[in-house]
Amino acid sequence: MAARMSPSALAAVRFLFKQNVLSQTKVWCTVHVNNIRRGYIVQVASVPSHTDDTLKYRQISDFSGPLQHYMSLVRDGTLREDQQQKAVLMRLDEMHDVLKTYSNSPTSFLSKFFSKPKPPKGFYIYGDVGTGKTMVMDMFFLHVESERKQRVHFHGFMLDVHKRIHRLKQSLPKRKVGKMAKSYDPIAPVAMEISEETSLLCFDEFQVTDIADAMILKQLFENLFMNGVVVVATSNRPPEDLYKNGLQRVNFVPFIAVLKEHCQTLRLDSGIDYRKSNQPAAGKLFYLASEADVEAVVDRLFDELAQKQNDITRPRTLNVQGRKLRLSKACGTIADCTFEELCDRPLGAIDYLEISRLFDTVFIRHIPLLTLHKKTQARRFITLIDTLYEHKVRVVILAETPLESIFVHDQHNHDDEHHRILMDDLGLTGDSAKDLAIFSGEEEVFAFQRTVSRLTEMQTEKYWSEGERKAT
Numbered sequence: 001m002a003a004r005m006s007p008s009a010l011a012a013v014r015f016l017f018k019q020n021v022l023s024q025t026k027v028w029c030t031v032h033v034n035n036i037r038r039g040y041i042v043q044v045a046s047v048p049s050h051t052d053d054t055l056k057y058r059q060i061s062d063f064s065g066p067l068q069h070y071m072s073l074v075r076d077g078t079l080r081e082d083q084q085q086k087a088v089l090m091r092l093d094e095m096h097d098v099l100k101t102y103s104n105s106p107t108s109f110l111s112k113f114f115s116k117p118k119p120p121k122g123f124y125i126y127g128d129v130g131t132g133k134t135m136v137m138d139m140f141f142l143h144v145e146s147e148r149k150q151r152v153h154f155h156g157f158m159l160d161v162h163k164r165i166h167r168l169k170q171s172l173p174k175r176k177v178g179k180m181a182k183s184y185d186p187i188a189p190v191a192m193e194i195s196e197e198t199s200l201l202c203f204d205e206f207q208v209t210d211i212a213d214a215m216i217l218k219q220l221f222e223n224l225f226m227n228g229v230v231v232v233a234t235s236n237r238p239p240e241d242l243y244k245n246g247l248q249r250v251n252f253v254p255f256i257a258v259l260k261e262h263c264q265t266l267r268l269d270s271g272i273d274y275r276k277s278n279q280p281a282a283g284k285l286f287y288l289a290s291e292a293d294v295e296a297v298v299d300r301l302f303d304e305l306a307q308k309q310n311d312i313t314r315p316r317t318l319n320v321q322g323r324k325l326r327l328s329k330a331c332g333t334i335a336d337c338t339f340e341e342l343c344d345r346p347l348g349a350i351d352y353l354e355i356s357r358l359f360d361t362v363f364i365r366h367i368p369l370l371t372l373h374k375k376t377q378a379r380r381f382i383t384l385i386d387t388l389y390e391h392k393v394r395v396v397i398l399a400e401t402p403l404e405s406i407f408v409h410d411q412h413n414h415d416d417e418h419h420r421i422l423m424d425d426l427g428l429t430g431d432s433a434k435d436l437a438i439f440s441g442e443e444e445v446f447a448f449q450r451t452v453s454r455l456t457e458m459q460t461e462k463y464w465s466e467g468e469r470k471a472t
């Protein structure tokens with residue numbers, strides 16, 4: 001059986017054996033994809049009779065592709081049938097078949113006999129939060145048999161690209177004094193490096209919020225596509241709305257055409273946020289500041305969890321790319337932080353990635369009401385929760401307000417000083433700025449729906465138990 005299986009499927013089977021769940025008919029299993037732990041539903045259709053020699057376990061490799069896998073999970077009630085998910089999976093299933101004979105590797109067997117194969121057009125899947133975009137993409141990714149595939153989070157991918165660009169620039173010979181610098185463009189070689197490693201790039205959460213990313217995307221992706229990389233992406237935004245109202249957007253806009261030329265846009269928007277469908281809760285993980293004695297209650301929860309760690313409670317200093325990041329209280333794989341510590345300092349995705357690497361449980365105390373006045377902190381909070389969710393880190397929250405109302409869309413902020421200066425700089429009048437996301441907070445409101453949806457799922461028993469890591 002093992003000889004037929006892809007490495008991801010093998011990882012899934014190993015997990016099943018370790019967990020002694022092979023007699024169940026369906027399980028969630030966890031597979032490491034590029035160091036990111038993802039949950040997958042795996043069908044294990046067994047005949048529960050020890051005397052029956054037709055005993056068979058159905059594994060990922062027993063499905064012809066992601067669509068058959070999905071339908072089987074619908075039939076056994078693990079998933080709810082969703083026509084839009086099915087329609088997207090049909091397309092991904094076709095692509096899965098095409099990819100069986102496609103590679104952009106110059107050393108591939110096929111390339112010896114044929115001229116460069118034409119890459120299939122990828123997919124850009126967009127829709128509202130919790131509608132199953134990541135699930136269908138991951139199911140597709142799991143079934144692609146190639147070794148030359150990567151599933152990445154967009155944030156993490158762009159951090160890696162910037163690192164590669166930096167490394168390449170550093171490796172250039174130093175200029176002689178008085179000689180003019182020849183303009184050196186590192187993006188094409190970086191795209192080439194990535195293309196040498198991969199044929200298929202699956203991006204979760206394609207979103208552009210950073211001007212440094214926005215300015216290089218067109219060239220980067222043009223080169224990736226030119227080198228035959230196939231892209232599948234999920235996003236909350238249609239391509240036309242990417243980097244909406246971002247600074248210097250006019251320089252970004254040509255990227256949208258490049259993306260659409262190489263990826264078909266598919267909408268997945270059944271209107272159902274599956275994270276909100278009733279799932280057993282993990283116990284109380286969300287506390288309100290107004291609750292009696294709440295600090296002491298949360299302290300006790302921390303102490304209870306800390307007792308299982310082989311460590312003492314102490315401050316911890318993390319090293320993030322040569323920078324020191326001090327956390328005032330931690331024990332083993334548990335960090336006890338305040339909102340101020342995590343979101344009121346100039347921290348970003350790279351810091352949150354390091355926290356996710358080291359801790360499986362993060363307490364976030366004193367989350368205030370987030371109005372547009374606290375836009376920067378709110379954005380950091382969104383990035384923090386995205387990163388923790390992506391790495392299956394558990395959270396315990398102590399907040400001023402209930403989850404649904406943490407973020408307040410306060411229209412009155414249009415008049416604040418900061419916005420007025422920005423409007424002047426951009427030469428906008430009050431009327432023309434009225435509909436722009438940058439002033440209406442549309443971007444944050446949108447991202448916050450995702451954060452709330454994720455925080456809801458993060459309080460379920462399933463999420464909590466999947467997040468357990470070995471104590472250090």
Ligand SMILES: Nc1ncnc2c1ncn2[C@@H]1O[C@H](COP(=O)(O)OP(=O)(O)OP(=O)(O)O)[C@@H](O)[C@H]1O
Pocket residue numbers: 078079080081082085127128129130131132133134135136205234235236273274275450453457
């Ligand atoms: N058809 C379904 N039946 C039952 N559960 C589902 C179904 N589709 C998705 N889910 C579950 O809903 C949760 C959210 O799915 P997923 O992460 O794929 O959503 P998403 O569209 O990527 O959300 P976001 O935009 O916030 O990233 C997951 O736990 C997933 O397993």
